[in-house]
Amino acid sequence: MAIELKMPALSPTMEEGTLAKWLVKEGDQVSAGDVLAEIETDKATMEFESIDEGTVGKILVPEGAEGVKVGTVIAVLAGEGEDASAVTPAPSPAPTAEAPAEQQKAAESEAPKSPAPSGTEKLAAKAQPAADPEVPAGTNMIKLSVREALRDAMAEEMRLDERVFVMGEEVAEYQGAYKVTQGLLEEFGPRRVIDTPITEYGFAGIGTGAAMGGLRPIVEFMTFNFAMQAIDHVVNSAAKTNYMSGGQMRIPIVFRGPNGAASRVAAQHSQNYAPWYASVPGLIVIAPYDASDAKGLLKAAIRCDDPVVFLENELVYGRTFEVAQLDDHVLPIGKARIVREGSDVTIVSYSIAVGLALEAAETLAGEGISAEVIDLRTLRPLDREAILTSLAKTNRLIIAEEGWPTCSIASEVTAICMEDGFDLLDAPVLRVCNEDVPLPYAANLEHLALIDAGRIAEAARKVCYRQG
Amino acid sequence: MARAASSSSGKPKRAPSKKPAAEPAANTREGGEKFALRSLQESFEKDRRFPADEAQLLHFYEQMLLIRRFEEKAGQLYGLGLIGGFCHLYIGQEAVAVGLQSALEEGKDSVITGYRDHGHMLAYGIDPKIIMAELTGRHAGISKGKGGSMHMFSTEHAFYGGHGIVGAQVPLGGGLALAHQYRDDGGLCLVYFGDGAANQGQVYETFNMASLWKLPIVFAVENNQYAMGTSVKRSSAETEFYRRGTAFRIPGMKADGMDVLQVHRAGEIAFDYVRGGNGPVLIELSTYRYRGHSMSDPAKYRTREEVQEVREHHDPIEGIKADLLKAGVAEEKLKDIDKQIRATVAAAADFAESSPEPEPAELYTDVLVGSY
Numbered sequence: 008m009a010i011e012l013k014m015p016a017l018s019p020t021m022e023e024g025t026l027a028k029w030l031v032k033e034g035d036q037v038s039a040g041d042v043l044a045e046i047e048t049d050k051a052t053m054e055f056e057s058i059d060e061g062t063v064g065k066i067l068v069p070e071g072a073e074g075v076k077v078g079t080v081i082a083v084l085a086g087e088g089e090d091a092s093a094v095t096p097a098p099s100p101a102p103t104a105e106a107p108a109e110q111q112k113a114a115e116s117e118a119p120k121s122p123a124p125s126g127t128e129k130l131a132a133k134a135q136p137a138a139d140p141e142v143p144a145g146t147n148m149i150k151l152s153v154r155e156a157l158r159d160a161m162a163e164e165m166r167l168d169e170r171v172f173v174m175g176e177e178v179a180e181y182q183g184a185y186k187v188t189q190g191l192l193e194e195f196g197p198r199r200v201i202d203t204p205i206t207e208y209g210f211a212g213i214g215t216g217a218a219m220g221g222l223r224p225i226v227e228f229m230t231f232n233f234a235m236q237a238i239d240h241v242v243n244s245a246a247k248t249n250y251m252s253g254g255q256m257r258i259p260i261v262f263r264g265p266n267g268a269a270s271r272v273a274a275q276h277s278q279n280y281a282p283w284y285a286s287v288p289g290l291i292v293i294a295p296y297d298a299s300d301a302k303g304l305l306k307a308a309i310r311c312d313d314p315v316v317f318l319e320n321e322l323v324y325g326r327t328f329e330v331a332q333l334d335d336h337v338l339p340i341g342k343a344r345i346v347r348e349g350s351d352v353t354i355v356s357y358s359i360a361v362g363l364a365l366e367a368a369e370t371l372a373g374e375g376i377s378a379e380v381i382d383l384r385t386l387r388p389l390d391r392e393a394i395l396t397s398l399a400k401t402n403r404l405i406i407a408e409e410g411w412p413t414c415s416i417a418s419e420v421t422a423i424c425m426e427d428g429f430d431l432l433d434a435p436v437l438r439v440c441n442e443d444v445p446l447p448y449a450a451n452l453e454h455l456a457l458i459d460a461g462r463i464a465e466a467a468r469k470v471c472y473r474q475g
Numbered sequence: 476m477a478r479a480a481s482s483s484s485g486k487p488k489r490a491p492s493k494k495p496a497a498e499p500a501a502n503t504r505e506g507g508e509k510f511a512l513r514s515l516q517e518s519f520e521k522d523r524r525f526p527a528d529e530a531q532l533l534h535f536y537e538q539m540l541l542i543r544r545f546e547e548k549a550g551q552l553y554g555l556g557l558i559g560g561f562c563h564l565y566i567g568q569e570a571v572a573v574g575l576q577s578a579l580e581e582g583k584d585s586v587i588t589g590y591r592d593h594g595h596m597l598a599y600g601i602d603p604k605i606i607m608a609e610l611t612g613r614h615a616g617i618s619k620g621k622g623g624s625m626h627m628f629s630t631e632h633a634f635y636g637g638h639g640i641v642g643a644q645v646p647l648g649g650g651l652a653l654a655h656q657y658r659d660d661g662g663l664c665l666v667y668f669g670d671g672a673a674n675q676g677q678v679y680e681t682f683n684m685a686s687l688w689k690l691p692i693v694f695a696v697e698n699n700q701y702a703m704g705t706s707v708k709r710s711s712a713e714t715e716f717y718r719r720g721t722a723f724r725i726p727g728m729k730a731d732g733m734d735v736l737q738v739h740r741a742g743e744i745a746f747d748y749v750r751g752g753n754g755p756v757l758i759e760l761s762t763y764r765y766r767g768h769s770m771s772d773p774a775k776y777r778t779r780e781e782v783q784e785v786r787e788h789h790d791p792i793e794g795i796k797a798d799l800l801k802a803g804v805a806e807e808k809l810k811d812i813d814k815q816i817r818a819t820v821a822a823a824a825d826f827a828e829s830s831p832e833p834e835p836a837e838l839y840t841d842v843l844v845g846s847y
């Protein structure tokens with residue numbers, strides 16, 4: 008029986024890839040474990056191994072083909088006793104190196120690769136935030152991914168200040184588990200880009216101690232899920248020491264890494280810790296959405312004399328945004344940003360949910376509802392003024408947060424509206440969050456558990472007393 | 476629950492030994508200088524390989540092959556988008572789980588490990604269908620599709636997971652051992668962790684308490700030489716993991732984790748010692764993972780030649796196959812076994828692809844036990 012070799016998904020987020028190189032040719036004998044081809048994903052070049060024995064029959068996708076969708080038949084393998092030259096694949100679109108990617112997409116889109124869309128697919132958003140008024144008009148803008156923006160922020164600060172160094176798991180030789188520290192080892196060497204063992208509690212403490220000793224560490228957590236091992240040092244050692252020492256001991260440290268849900272990694276790897284850290288006096292908590300804020304606020308965080316928890320989002324790393332081409336793009340900590348102006352309802356948000364809030368605002372605009380979207384950017388200290396100013400304009404407010412509803416940032420914003428904006432309110436404040444359960448693995452349940460643009464729009468209609 | 480491999484009758488049986496394998500006196504608290512880190516290793520070295528008969532060899536072969544084929548299939552389903560998230564394959568390390576678990580007493584002992592857990596479950600005879608169905612996130616999966624590859628459990632088999640946080644299983648295993656001791660049920664806990672996990676502080680906190688309280692626990696370090704992209708020598712000041720319990724007076728053993736007979740023998744010695752009420756043992760199993768850390772690891776930190784060398788010269792399945800052929804088992808018979816296992820795995824994959832996803836209402840079940 009001929010075996011179809013299909014374009015594999017080589018990472019949780021991969022949808023298509025480049026067939027960089029064939030390491031076998033038609034007629035070659037292969038056994039399980041042989042590397043057949045090299046495939047490039049958005050993050051890396053991976054080897055594609057055979058799991059079967061047989062003879063390579065036809066190669067259907069040539070070397071160099073880009074945008075090959077996951078699941079496309081790329082070659083056929085003849086099994087034992089079969090004539091390799093005679094095997095033919097089941098009819099399927101065979102993209103060639105010349106065929107435009109669009110065409111392939113159209114051909115493949117009918118065949119869903121998983122029975123249900125996973126929850127994180129719906130966290131994708133195309134809507135772009137409005138220009139940041141902090142950036143002087145006429146500044147040249149460049150397109151940058153969030154991943155690159157974060158790396159550039161660290162590199163620039165490391166060039167400026169000898170005391171700044173990066174440490175964490177896989178940050179140096181591996182170039183970062185999510186490639187955020189790519190290239191830093193090469194430029195700054197192992198003294199300033201330090202690979203640690205898997206010992207979060209230990210290196211969070213060492214980082215904090217190094218900050219006490221006058222350095223400016225950037226501690227990367229592979230994800231914030233693993234920072235729970237280390238949260239004692241973040242809270243008890245980093246956050247409180249300045250206070251306890253009567254202002255003698257400064258802890259200028261940045262704890263950074265991805266936070267929030269990732270794709271299909273289930274409960275232990277999918278949490279939003281923003282409310283946890285934002286409840287701690289003595290910490291600064293920043294959670295940017297776009298590349299401009301990621302860069303400008305990370306630079307500010309590194310310069311800050313207080314300990315900063317800097318929450319990124321893995322699903323946003325690959326998104327590109329306009330970033331000001333400035334020698335020193337530094338943004339103010341503690342200031343929210345209006346990413347879309349509107350007059351009927353305010354949607355307060357941060358991190359990945361900002362994209363969803365913008366999408367919801369787009370939909371609402373089509374229905375005649377003008378939504379203002381506020382990206383909090385800094386979660387502690389919270390920009391109360393920005394929230395209340397917008398509320399004074401719209402008199403209606405909802406909060407969109409990719410995280411649990413209970414004791415959330417959304418709860419905190421609601422409290423601010425009750426305490427200081429009660430007279431401004433024309434409707435109750437609503438929280439739009441994930442379901443209040445640990446994140447499940449199954450694609451359909453993950454889909455149900457997570458926030459999306461539809462739910463945000465629905466809540467906005469509700470506070471505007473409009474039917475969808 | 477159905478056993479995966481075609482026969483289970485070959486499971487090695489042995490009478491529980493009456494006396495501990497080594498002199499516990501050498502490890503008394505007063506022992507001072509006499510504390511012998513290598514006391515168990517010495518008895519192991521006298522006779523490293525478990526003298527398996529043909530049926531036992533076949534059983535080991537079947538179990539390891541089942542894991543290998545299952546994992547290859549899982550890799551393929553991942554490539555097709557049917558499995559999502561992180562998926563850590565056990566290919567190359569089969570001899571460790573099979574060798575150790577076959578030396579446990581079923582129904583008495585407990586097992587706990589990290590996220591690279593498919594092999595340990597298969598070695599326990601858990602139905603490959605419900606494991607595969609968990610990987611594809613279906614209701615028939617062992618965690619109803621809610622846990623996925625990294626979070627699988629079977630209380631029926633005293634398999635306590637399946638944990639996604641590196642090192643977390645070690646103190647949890649300590650707690651399982653405490654429960655064995657507390658209930659005086661004669662069981663022990665076997666806890667597996669990686670060379671990378673071996674650097675977590677909680678491991679040493681557990682070592683101390685386990686030794687202090689003489690908990691019935693065996694710590695098994697699966698040293699596959701890498702923690703993601705970090706080789707052992709780049710992360711560890713002491714790369715001989717069997718010595719890591721020295722400060723806590725835990726005897727250490729080291730076995731070739733690519734030889735199921737050595738692993739089984741080392742397991743027997745350690746388990747006997749622990750059952751004798753002597754407290755914990757630490758075993759280091761040197762092994763190797765052939766695939767990337769998870770499915771999205773480009774594995775640029777090692778050469779293709781390095782992987783090829785292990786595959787060609789140290790493969791645990793090829794090793795036992797050679798033993799079988801030497802024992803006079805016909806090659807045809809082994810081919811038949813492979814065929815059967817491929818069929819078992821194909822059936823598991825079909826089941827995992829075709830069985831339904833959890834009902835939406837499952838989103839809210841199992842959060843709490845009670846209603847309040």
Ligand SMILES: Cc1ncc(C[n+]2csc(CCOP(=O)(O)OP(=O)(O)O)c2C)c(N)n1
Nearest residue numbers: 233591639640641669670671672701702703
């Ligand atoms: C506390 C924590 N830190 C980091 C991670 C990310 N991570 C998952 S597996 C892994 C490597 C572990 O290596 P090792 O213990 O040698 O086990 P192996 O994967 O080789 O079986 C890392 C860093 C995690 N899951 N938990």
Ligand SMILES: [Mg+2]
Nearest residue numbers: 669670701702
């Ligand atoms: Mg390892």
